[in-house]
Amino acid sequence: xxxxxxxxxxxxxxxxxxxxxxxxxxxxxxxxxxxxxxxxxxxxxxxxxxxxxxxxxxxxxxxxxxxxxxxxxxxxxxxxxxxxxxxxxxxxxxxxxxxxxxxxxxxxxxxxxxxxxxxxxxxxxxxxxxxxxxxxxxxxxxxxxxxxxxxxxxxxxxxxxxxxxxxxxxxxxxxx
Amino acid sequence: xxxxxxxxxxxxxxxxxxxxxxxxxxxxxxxxxxxxxxxxxxxxxxxxxxxxxxxxxxxxxxxxxxxxxxxxxxxxxxxxxxxxxxxxxxxxxxxxxxxxxxxxxxxxxxxxxxxxxxxxxxxxxxxxxxxxxxxxxxxxxxxxxxxxxxxxxxxxxxxxxxxxxxxxxxxxxxxxxxxxxxxxxxxxxxxxxxxxxxxxxxxxxxxxxxxxxxxxxxxxxxxxxxxxxxxxxxxxxxxxxxxxxxxxxxxxxxxxxxxxxxxxxxxxxxxxxxxxxxxxxxxxxxxxxxxxxxxxxxxxxxxxxxxxxxxxxxxxxxxxxxxxxxxxxxxxxxxxxxxxxxxxxxxxxxxxxxxxxxxx
Numbered sequence: 435x436x437x438x439x440x441x442x443x444x445x446x447x448x449x450x451x452x453x454x455x456x457x458x459x460x461x462x463x464x465x466x467x468x469x470x471x472x473x474x475x476x477x478x479x480x481x482x483x484x485x486x487x488x489x490x491x492x493x494x495x496x497x498x499x500x501x502x503x504x505x506x507x508x509x510x511x512x513x514x515x516x517x518x519x520x521x522x523x524x525x526x527x528x529x530x531x532x533x534x535x536x537x538x539x540x541x542x543x544x545x546x547x548x549x550x551x552x553x554x555x556x557x558x559x560x561x562x563x564x565x566x567x568x569x570x571x572x573x574x575x576x577x578x579x580x581x582x583x584x585x586x587x588x589x590x591x592x593x594x595x596x597x598x599x600x601x602x603x604x605x606x607x608x609x610x
Numbered sequence: 611x612x613x614x615x616x617x618x619x620x621x622x623x624x625x626x627x628x629x630x631x632x633x634x635x636x637x638x639x640x641x642x643x644x645x646x647x648x649x650x651x652x653x654x655x656x657x658x659x660x661x662x663x664x665x666x667x668x669x670x671x672x673x674x675x676x677x678x679x680x681x682x683x684x685x686x687x688x689x690x691x692x693x694x695x696x697x698x699x700x701x702x703x704x705x706x707x708x709x710x711x712x713x714x715x716x717x718x719x720x721x722x723x724x725x726x727x728x729x730x731x732x733x734x735x736x737x738x739x740x741x742x743x744x745x746x747x748x749x750x751x752x753x754x755x756x757x758x759x760x761x762x763x764x765x766x767x768x769x770x771x772x773x774x775x776x777x778x779x780x781x782x783x784x785x786x787x788x789x790x791x792x793x794x795x796x797x798x799x800x801x802x803x804x805x806x807x808x809x810x811x812x813x814x815x816x817x818x819x820x821x822x823x824x825x826x827x828x829x830x831x832x833x834x835x836x837x838x839x840x841x842x843x844x845x846x847x848x849x850x851x852x853x854x855x856x857x858x859x860x861x862x863x864x865x866x867x868x869x870x871x872x873x874x875x876x877x878x879x880x881x882x883x884x885x886x887x888x889x890x891x892x893x894x895x896x897x898x899x900x901x902x903x904x905x906x907x908x909x910x911x912x913x914x915x916x917x918x919x920x921x922x923x924x925x926x927x928x929x930x931x932x933x934x935x936x937x938x939x940x941x942x943x944x945x946x947x948x949x950x951x952x953x954x955x956x957x958x959x960x961x962x963x964x965x966x967x968x969x970x
Contacts, residue, residue, distance in 0.1 A: 509649065510649040510650075510653045511653075512653065520652075521775060521776070522650070522652055522729070522774050522775055523650065523772075523773075523774055523775070523776065524649050524650055524652065524653040524774075525648075525649035525650055525653060526644065526646055526764035526766075526772045529766060529769055529772055529779075536776065539776055540769070540776055540779065540837060543776060543777055543835070543837075544779075544780065544835040544836060544837035544838050545811075545835060545838060546780075546835070546837050546838020546839070547768070547837070547838070548768060548837070548838060549766075549767070549768060549769055549770025549771075549779075549780045549781070549837060549838070550838060550839065550840055551770055551780060551781040551783070551839065551840045551841050552751070552754075552770075552771075552781060552840075552841055553765070553770075554758040554763050554765055555755045555758050555759060556758060556759065557765075561767060564767070
């Protein structure tokens with residue numbers, strides 16, 4: 435059998451990868467294995483997962499098929515079709531440029547669309563306050579829905595206090 | 611510290627210390643970070659890559675914890691030196707083959723390292739021996755905090771730390787353990803274990819050689835998702851399931867001993883005999899022999915070699931290491947002869963000078 439990566443040499447290595455219970459087997463040649471870092475036994479090398487991403491990304495529906503591939507990031511010039519081909523974004527701004535198409539992709543990869551982890555130390559207070567605010571607003575909506583108006587009013591007061599505080603903080607920051 | 615200083619010694623993460631070190635070789639956490647106003651490496655200019663390197667140099671000087679270390683310019687290194695660094699788990703295959711301006715920071719003990727201008731601007735990594743994911747995370751968390759005081763990382767409120775590949779976005783974190791599972795491979799229960807782990811959002815990778823045997827019976831277990839969970843959850847998850855796997859491996863060892871004690875002991879002692887006497891040893895054969903003897907040491911059947919020695923042989927006897935050690939280019943045939951020679955020396959000296967099972 436020929437190498438599934440380069441299609442040139444005889445495949446001598448079988449690479450088995452199991453992700454989320456799904457087993458994929460790739461038969462490759464020694465040369466490709468070396469390139470991907472499998473030559474030495476303890477290598478942490480991987481085949482770029484990114485090259486598989488394209489296969490789970492939309493090509494663009496029929497209505498916008500001509501437009502979507504040409505969608506271009508103003509930050510680095512990366513087009514959607516390049517992103518789809520390589521699975522790699524070009525700059526931080528790409529996350530905004532391709533926002534609509536990333537949402538679905540990220541949900542498929544991570545099962546989520548929202549960061550809940552660490553925040554850079556310098557902006558930690560601000561982010562944590564805002565995260566808390568979002569949570570309270572959600573709780574308030576639920577309270578209103580279930581007609582628990584007393585609870586909703588209490589939450590509303592809390593939210594207003596927090597918003598006031600946040601304004602003060604950001605006001606101080608711009609004053610700097 | 612110079613690169614050649616590393617040739618003879620092995621990294622601290624191989625010293626066989628820490629909890630569960632008979633089964634878990636090492637714990638590793640890495641964080642992917644990018645500078646906010648420069649395109650990711652694949653789309654940045656030569657000048658921008660230089661600026662990223664410079665920004666890191668500056669930040670590492672200012673941030674106390676990274677002051678004692680060395681910065682290497684990867685694109686100025688020979689291919690042999692790069693292969694050497696890859697064998698030590700300090701650079702990735704991508705950096706190994708790069709011609710972009712890129713760097714590697716590493717501290718004296720090779721516990722903390724940082725690849726600059728890999729796929730992301732920064733790939734910070736901390737490795738420790740044994741099952742110590744929690745403390746490894748605490749160390750890297752602190753360094754990340756200190757660096758973030760001097761570097762402005764690309765971060766969005768919704769998506770967290772922004773990375774070149776969407777598979778890393780969010781925490782940018784990969785927590786993993788390198789784990790030795792010879793008994794589970796022998797009892798063939800390993801397939802079940804791998805399947806089970808896959809279902810809880812973790813990935814397991816074996817290192818395959820020729821045929822279907824896993825090289826050295828070593829597996830890497832790591833988190834898959836980086837978005838939508840906290841770093842603490844990821845650490846907890848990897849640690850919890852590693853403990854589960856350790857239990858399975860122990861059970862398999864008990865089964866093997868009770869049902870096939872002579873066969874197992876024979877396998878272990880034969881491997882030991884080969885390490886002491888072989889005249890030609892390929893990397894692949896060495897790995898499988900070390901695996902058997904390592905099982906023997908961990909089950910207290912073999913007491914004349916230490917886990918640390920076996921761990922370090924796995925790294926020090928690889929092709930680029932041997933060539934650095936002998937200071938010349940060698941083909942595979944010659945390497946196999948030198949490898950056997952070095953291993954014989956290592957195992958013999960130990961058996962003579964140290965009967966207690968500790969390294970002198």
